[in-house]
Amino acid sequence: LLAQTPMVRLVQGDVGSGKTLVAAAAALDAIENDYQVALMAPTELLAEQHYHTFRDWFEPLGLSVAWITGKLTAKQRRRQVENLLLGITHIAIGTHALFQDSIEFQQLGLIIIDEQHRFGVQQRLRLREKGRQGERYPHQLVMTATPIPRTLAMTHYADMDYSIIDELPPGRKPVKTVALANERREEVITRIHQACLQQQRQAYWVCTLIEESESLQCEAAEDTWQTLQAALPDLQIGLVHGRQHYDEKEQMMHAFKQGELHVLVATTVIEVGVDVPNASLMVIENAERLGLAQLHQLRGRVGRGDAASSCVLLYQPPLSKTSRKRLETLRKTNDGFQIAQVDLALRGAGELLGTKQTGDMRLKVADWVRDQHLLPHVQQAADKLMCDHPDVPLRLINRWMRNVETLISV
Known part of the structure; x- marks a missing residue:
């Protein structure tokens, strides 16, 4: 500044x-x-x-x-x-x-x-x-907060200086994560009942669908809300989804923050930024259908207070090899940068950075995962080239890159 x-x-x-x-x-x-x-x-x-x-x-x-x-x-x-x-x-x-x-x-x-x-x-x-x-x-x-491997970020955000906060505030405990098959759903509901009544904790129950249809996702959330109300009649259970009127959504979030609700059933609308320190338990349905970054973001809604927190990943077996690797990674680590590294290996750079459709990340010889250790050296060489031979970079761009005008204007 x-x-x-x-x-x-x-x-x-x-x-x-x-x-x-x-x-x-x-x-x-x-x-x-x-x-x-x-x-x-x-x-x-x-x-x-x-x-x-x-x-x-x-x-x-x-x-x-x-x-x-x-x-x-x-x-x-x-x-x-x-x-x-x-x-x-x-x-x-x-x-x-x-x-x-x-x-x-x-x-x-x-x-x-x-x-x-x-x-x-x-x-x-x-x-x-x-x-x-x-x-x-x-x-x-x-x-x-979307985890991106350091070396990849240096390249994709080359127009920016780059800072990393790689520590959590003092007192924060890592979130314990378990993956359970859908048949054990009743056990999870019992665990929520105990946490809310005996430990005075709050819980999120997140509903997801593989379809991009918001209406189907909202219907799934409403069904789950009704099921949980029937199973846990002595708990106050709220519902938040994308199709609610804004005031209704805000009223529900406010009630949850104030501790008036024990459980909040929600779609992935709560993925970013919601902060309720007393919420220490999260259940994510159909966890095998979400990407690592999104699962990590959702899990970040708990573990914001002093209490030990847990995240339950409910999945529908059988799991594919990729899904199994995702859930295993989340069980083993809370480190967003480690998770990003696995995500890069599973999905590739284009999908991870949301640039797959543009073709920006498609390389003929180099490989983002295999060659990522070279990227800091590449950046140093590019800086030296810009400094010592300022006319050369534009000629290289014109020779090798498409959409040059758009790239330069950005």
Whole structure:
């Protein structure tokens, strides 16, 4: 932040490692120097959680925090826009609503993007343009909890500086993970009953489907919710899924955070950012159908308090070789970077980084998994080439790479 050129930095930290605190420190530094801050999150749920967190931290310091959402009334929205333009608002938090044309800042100095892999490059650039002053651009702090092997991240995010938070806060205990066949479902329900009533703990029950259909996933969640209500009549059980009205979803999440619900049945809508320290048990249905990164993200919703936490991966046998390897990896480690390494070997770089369809990761000779130890040397050679022979890289790009114009503009 002290440099003369705008910072573009990727901060990669495992789930629960404290990335939000890093973002808050950077935001305070920008505000202290009379700049405004924009924080963009991928979902309304996560944006609102960030809003409450930053409001609790910043308002006692006399700083104004605004939540920009598509659900504001016309009058509320007009006031928010005016406050940003006049510089009254110090930090604006929101989803895609932040880069709409009507949102303008007086002096945007720092952009924080959470879970950046969920936003396209163009969306990031549009937000950056809002802070442009002549030839000067705002700083960008990009955060992700999606585990990516270090060497691969150095290449895929070559336009960014790169920081890693590889430790969890003191007192955090690793989550114990077990994989159980679906026939043992009744045992799991009994375990939840004991944890909630005898230990005063809370639990998540996550419903997944292999189909991308949100409606089918929501139906599965509703069926599970009814089944658990019948099996556990003395527990308070809530339901959250993507097709609920926002207010209904927020009311349910609030009740769970306040400890009014014992169990929350949910779809993967809770994958990112939900923080309930008293929730120490998670059950994931059809775990064999999810990728390693998503399973690791979901598991990160528990283990946020002082109590020992558990994650139960329910699967439908027989397991394929790949599914068995995924579940085995999660049982053995809580380290997101180790998990990323296995994920890379199982899926390849294109799928892991979401670039498979673009062809960017298809190499003729090199292999991302086999040759990853060479990537730091490749980066050093590229830096030297840029420095000593600045005309050569463009000729190499034109010779070997497609979509050159798009690549350069990014």
